[in-house]
Amino acid sequence: xxxxxxxxxxxxxxxxxxxxxxxxxxxxxxxxxxxxxxxxxxxxxxxxxxxxxxxxxxxxxxxxxxxxxxxxxxxxxxxxxxxxxxxxxxxxxxxxxxxxxxxxxxxxxxxxxxxxxxxxxxxxxxxxxxxxxxxxxxxxxxxxxxxxxxxxxxxxxxxxxxxxxxxxxxxxxxxxxxxxxxxxxxxxxxxxxxxxxxxxxxxxxxxxxxxxxxxxxxxxxxxxxxxxxxxxxxxxxxxxxxxxxxxxxxxxxxxxxxxxxxxxxxxxxxxxxxxxxxxxxxxxxxxxxxxxxxxxxxxxxxxxxxxxxxxxxxxxxxxxxxxxxxxxxxxxxxxxxxxxxxxxxxxxxxxxxxxxxxxxxxxxxxxxxxxxxxxxxxxxxxxxxxxxxxxxxxxxxxxxxxxxxxxxxxxxxxxxxxxxxxxxxxxxxxxxxxxxxxxxxxxxxxx
Numbered sequence: 063x064x065x066x067x068x069x070x071x072x073x074x075x076x077x078x079x080x081x082x083x084x085x086x087x088x089x090x091x092x093x094x095x096x097x098x099x100x101x102x103x104x105x106x107x108x109x110x111x112x113x114x115x116x117x118x119x120x121x122x123x124x125x126x127x128x129x130x131x132x133x134x135x136x137x138x139x140x141x142x143x144x145x146x147x148x149x150x151x152x153x154x155x156x157x158x159x160x161x162x163x164x165x166x167x168x169x170x171x172x173x174x175x176x177x178x179x180x181x182x183x184x185x186x187x188x189x190x191x192x193x194x195x196x197x198x199x200x201x202x203x204x205x206x207x208x209x210x211x212x213x214x215x216x217x218x219x220x221x222x223x224x225x226x227x228x229x230x231x232x233x234x235x236x237x238x239x240x241x242x243x244x245x246x247x248x249x250x251x252x253x254x255x256x257x258x259x260x261x262x263x264x265x266x267x268x269x270x271x272x273x274x275x276x277x278x279x280x281x282x283x284x285x286x287x288x289x290x291x292x293x294x295x296x297x298x299x300x301x302x303x304x305x306x307x308x309x310x311x312x313x314x315x316x317x318x319x320x321x322x323x324x325x326x327x328x329x330x331x332x333x334x335x336x337x338x339x340x341x342x343x344x345x346x347x348x349x350x351x352x353x354x355x356x357x358x359x360x361x362x363x364x365x366x367x368x369x370x371x372x373x374x375x376x377x378x379x380x381x382x383x384x385x386x387x388x389x390x391x392x393x394x395x396x397x398x399x400x401x402x403x404x405x406x407x408x409x410x411x412x413x414x415x416x417x418x419x420x421x422x423x424x425x426x427x428x429x430x431x432x433x434x435x436x437x438x439x440x441x442x443x444x445x446x447x448x449x450x451x452x453x454x455x456x457x458x459x460x461x462x463x464x465x466x467x468x469x470x471x472x473x474x475x476x477x478x479x480x481x482x483x484x485x486x487x488x489x490x491x492x493x494x495x496x497x498x499x500x501x502x503x504x505x506x507x508x509x
Contacts (some may be wrong), residue, residue: 063374
């Protein structure tokens, strides 16, 4: 097991990793920008080092600063969290060349599955269902030609990223060039990789993802699926597990295909395969995230495992011991609400001073957060400030528990999306489990 882990991230996920490491007896090194001085993750870690000014390019994306900090503090492993450098194979190469262990998949596996174009090719090879699409687009003219072949509408997407960035929907040929330019520019700025591709656009899909875990000894497990259809601007805000739209037969069939694909490509660590589901409940592979997901706690609640602990153990070379998931009985139902510092209708970020903060509690309620009363939310980063997770014996119980938890949550001094969550969880479409990626637009249009 590692002695000390450098956490190349910030906020609630850095706190989550610190906690998992402490339970394993592993010391932690927090890095922070000048804007995050005094942040919760810096207070909870065993050591904290400032690595640069507020802009992420000069701090959390600054590879030389991260490596230097690891070497100076004597860390023997690096955990990337999610976002920032978590899916950057060059970062993995640098970490390993410097004699450190990267807590995640290998650079080769990341290139095979983290790059969206290559991942589509792998998905096709292993029999995962695919929407019609393209390889990497070379130019606006190439994008126009491929779009005509696939048929409108299409969506142009970043090859090397996620989180809703570097994506543009195109409904007609005259808009392709502009969408291509906008997607490549955003992809380059967000992921330092301007490559984009396109695929057929489904107007009202559901968003389903499957969690996978693998060790270097050939053990591969699928840990159920998550329903992630409730999104604003292509970013998830409510997730749940299991999905109310996936039955046992579909879960088992997809699990078999996914385990084979991971085993034959030598994947290790955590990963999530994401799919779109049409009205007939057909699944289409979209992408794979080769990292820990924001929404991992709902899977932890329904499986009873600590995914971050297992991720660390797998990276340390341990043989994991989990039940055969083909016969696994999942425990109840879990829901996660992402609490963002933003206007609940326009979704504009709302940084500023949190004057008071009171998280909810009680049976079946978990809060993952990186803030506290008196913390100033920086304008430079993602607006996520906390995640509320509730667990119940049934989906209805988990929803009722979440409604109660949201009513207890107090965040003063800034705007948040708490009221949007309350609105969604009382909407008949959501309560019935019939939501799609367009549900939030409809709910807001009715109010």
